[in-house]
Amino acid sequence: MQTKTIRVKLKGKKVGIAGCGGLGSNAAVSLARVGVKSFVLVDFDVVDESNLNRQYFFRHQIGLLKTDALKSNMLLIDPTLQIEVFAEKLSEETMLTHFASCDLIIEAFDQAEAKQQLLESFLSVNTGQYLIMGNGMAGFGGFEKLRQEQWDDRVYICGDFESEISAEMPPLGPRVAIVANMQANLALELLLKND
Template sequence: MRTYDQIHKILENSKIGIAGAGGLGSNVATSLARCGIGKLVIADYDSVSEDCLNRQYFFYDQIGIKKVSALEHVLERINPHTKVEAHDIKLTEEKVIELFTDCDVIVEAIGDARIKQQLIESVLVKLPEKHLVIASGLAGYGNNNRFTTEQYDKLWVCGDQEAEVNELNPPMAPAVGIVANMQANVVIDILLRKL
């Protein structure tokens, strides 16, 4: 059994990369900051919009602000000891490698399927020693038991791996939050296995 002090020391000396600062990324980041993660490297190129407040950890007065800047402010209020390295960029293969090479774990939190696939392939091929925690299938609502975590070597997949976002099955705060917190929980588990 680990003591709180042992857990805290591991977490405060950890660096986590988060690709995306929307519904998944903003919720993963806030959970990890609350747990005492020492450093978060967050990349996103979008701005906070009113139509996304139903699932993203932002506030009405942050509409129009770049997500990474808004999230950095939110995280400062949650845990001023968590250092945030915010990058207002669209991720490319080169940027993924540049930003996340020295992170202990990388979290994929991207809505764009093409960029998501590019990130996953980049990490698996160029950074095979890294743990990568992704999400797949988080649309809709209800039936909490459909969400699982699957491990494929150093690739972790959280969600139901089926529910695609569409007009009849939109992303909503409860399901997005569940999957984001599953991702954060996997990150903590990976880090604490080092003890």
């Protein structure tokens, strides 16, 4: 498929980013670069200096809402993007409604509890959307342990399924960005296939 065809096919697609940290910021930027035009960004947090080791933000953005900072960075890549932002913590009610108009949701939360809530909400209704989750990406090395699995008709999981973040196992740029881009790559595959 040629670049131009890819851009045309992606133009009408909307992607939801649930959490704009390491996974969400990197996946969103990758998808913006290749031609997805519409996004919904959700995150309640602000950019912290400690985020700069892996998240798609810059030093001058410390203290800004991640949704606003990410939106600015994406618009620098493509000023024609349509980006809706929700700077709030998702509740069980808003978990799916904020993403109702999206073709696909990238799950990029930090907390396992939030991942579980989103997955269970998603599975309890048939929205016709796709959900791509990240599960296990702390530390470095271990490239061979990373994989993608289809977990349900429309649910896919990317990650190593085991490495939990801890003091000894911090989240680091390379591995987090690999998993973010596994999610973005799979998103592309699903969005282009479905057209």
